Amino acid sequence: MGKPTGFIEYIRELPSEQPPRDRVRHWDEFHLPMPEENLRNQGARCMDCGTPFCHTGTVISGMASGCPINNLIPEWNDLVYRGLWREALDRLHKTNNFPEFTGRVCPAPCEGSCVLGINNPPVTIKNIEHAIVDKGWEEGWIVAEPPTQRTGKxxxxxxxxxxxxxxxxxxxxxxxxxxxxxxxxxxxxxxxxxxxxxxxxxxxxxxxxxxxxxxxxxxxxxxxxxxxxxxxxxxxxxxxxxxxxxxxxKPRDLPIEGRHLTGIHFAMDFLTANTQAVLNKSTNENFISAEGKDVVIIGGGDTGTDCVGTSMRHGCQSLVQLEILPKPPSERSLDNPWPEWPKVYRMDYGQEEAAATFGDDPRGYLTTATKFEGDEHGQVKAVHTVQVKWGKNDKGQFIPQQIPGTEQVLPAQLVLLAMGFxxxxxxxxxxxxxxxxxxxxxxxxxxxxxxxxxxxxxxxxxxxxxxxxxxxxxxxxxxxxxxxxxxxxxxxxx
Structure with missing residues (x-):
């Protein structure tokens, strides 16, 4: 550990981002680069804690705790602090073939199990990983290395x-x-x-x-x-x-009344066609557009968030995201201790963008759809919802139970099903x-x-x-x- 007092001297710092209302105007990544000095200070926060949980890669309470590919996190954090970026890249590639992917889209279970995170904000592991591999590409250190011999298999x-x-x-x-x-x-x-x-x-x-x-x-x-x-x-x-x-x-469907109506799509159909249009740089492709529509997204996970961000870039008229689970607490609950993944309330990029445009987090918790309503042309025009509470059935299983009197009707010309696979x-x-x-x-x-x-x-x-x-x-x-x-x-x- 290059700086034993680093975790005391420096606070957690994340890279800046383009403002939500600006970035919804384009399809480019919106994280801004962090100065090298700041990155080195963040690397200094790693405690070299003797028994690091960040790269354990275990499953606790059904969720990942630590890095599933066992990244050598304390080692490359220290190398970044000391300015040894090439060596940090070598250590990173020993366990991870594609750090540019994980550095962008991984939810960072490593940070959830960081020992510093017991009583302070954890080390910015994901951001440092992203910075290492990006520097590797910029410096030309990442080059093709074909095998010297072939097996014939x-x-x-x-x-x-x-x-x-x-x-x-x-x-x-x-x-x-x-x-x-x-x-x-x-x-x-x-x-x-x-x-x-x-x-x-x-x-x-x-x-x-x-x-x-x-x-x-x-x-x-x-x-x-x-x-x-x-x-x-x-x-x-x-x-x-x-x-x-x-x-x-294979997507999870929602077989309720009105499912056959036009304008109800699986999330992946929506996302795939949109990305094809972006890559082909064409506005004439037959993709599913949210432009000018009231959008209802059913499902609160990462795929639902991506549907939110995509709909915002299309220019939707309104957006609601339904989540059947309760809203997470702002801090870890007693039954969710370290080093488990912290199940706490967060606003991801899509929700931030919707809140900046429409005034609030678009997610409605403990809510489920009960019926899709269509117009005379067979096009969806509304989603009927009801609030739920979770309780045990006669078999002892937790199931959602509808609460009478909480019914609502949401306008919707586009419904996206993002309920997992x-x-x-x-x-x-x-x-x-x-x-x-x-x-x-x-x-x-x-x-x-x-x-x-x-x-x-x-x-x-x-x-x-x-x-x-x-x-x-x-x-x-x-x-x-x-x-x-x-x-x-x-x-x-x-």
Whole structure:
């Protein structure tokens, strides 16, 4: 630890952002760079606490505590404080293939378990990670490093989201020939089309890294859905091993009265078409627009927030976000102690933008939709809602119970369903005859990743269910290690 008193001398400081009412006018990232001196001071706040919880990567109370990819956080914090940026980048890349992704979109469970956070604001780990990798690109330190030898083994990776990309990167490092299949028109999966551009820039972050992977020898085949455009059985005959990283893309629906009406869409359909239009720099594309509309978003998670931010940039007339759970407390509750992820009230970027425009946080808590109302043309025009309270049913399960007299009718010409996902789409797993777990995920043991078919592995959201990008990278690295062991008899991959 370069400065033993750093955590006493310096307060937590985050980079400045463009004002919400300014940034909704464009699709670019809106975080402003922080001066190097300030970043070094933030690195000095790391306590080198002897037993750091920030990189433990455990699950407590069903949520991540610490970094799931075990980033060497105290080490690169200290290196940044001492101005050794190149060395900090080397330490960062030892555990994380894509720090420019996690530095932008990870919710930072590492900060939730920071020891300093017991009685002070935690270290700005995520911001320092972001700064390290950005400096690496700016200085030209991040270059293609193709393997010096090839094994002659061929591996197909199905899906180019964070799990697929991490698996491909690691398997390529081991010398195998890797082909990544992606059904969309661009690689990146969730990173490309599930997260808006203002949160994760596609050109300067996603495609830049993918182009580096191409230069290292990985082949990407887009516009190809395995099981439809390419027979699934071809994988088993044409490749020595197969890694399935197809995500958990089956959305949760809301089968209430009026669901058939025009103007009700799944969140991912809304976000995907919008990002395609942004990348193609076209205003004539057939994407779902919120311009001039009353928008109701059902679901309070990250995807719902991205729908808020996107709708604000379209220029919606009004916006309400429904959340069936209660509003979190402003501080940790007694049953949510450190080092658990702090379940406290936060305003993310989308809610900040809506509040700046409309005057308040757009989220309505403990509220559910009961009916969609349409006009004479079959277009949705309103959402009927009711407030709920949570209580136990006769089986002892907590369920939402409607509160009579709290009904409301919200105007809505656009409704976006952002209520999470139910698991992977099933056609490919059906075609290969793979076993599924009770939640419909592909059955493969954690840290083993093998399916019921020898040589076929599964990782990421299609194996564990909907989760964080950082967990997907963890699983991509893990499945690459086990796939390499299967192919070669042993492995040197971490």
């Amino acid at each position: 061929k591996v197909a990776v199905i899906g180019s989201g964070p799990a697929g990309l991490a698996a491909a990167a690691q398997l390529n490092k081991a010398g195998h020939g890797v082909t990544v299949y992606e059904r969309a028109d661009r690689p990146g999966g969730l990173l490309m089309y599930g997260i808006p551009n203002m949160k994760l820039d596609k050109e300067d972050a996603v495609l830049r890294r993918i182009n580096l992977l191409k230069a290292e020898g990985i082949t990407f085949v887009c516009n190809t859905e395995v099981g439809k455009d390419l027979p699934a059985e071809n994988l088993l005959s044409d490749f020595d091993s197969v890694v399935l990283a197809i995500g958990a893309t 139910l698991g992977p789409e099933q056609p490919l797993a059906d075609a290969l005859g793979l076993d599924r777990d009770p939640r419909s995920n592909i059955k493969a043991e954690h840290e083993n990743y093998t399916t019921c078919i020898p040589g076929v592995f599964a990782a990421g959201d299609c194996r564990r269910g909907q989760s964080l990008v950082v967990w997907a990278i963890n699983e991509g690295r893990g499945v690459a290690r086990e796939c390499d062991r299967y192919l070669m008899g042993s492995t040197h991959l971490p």
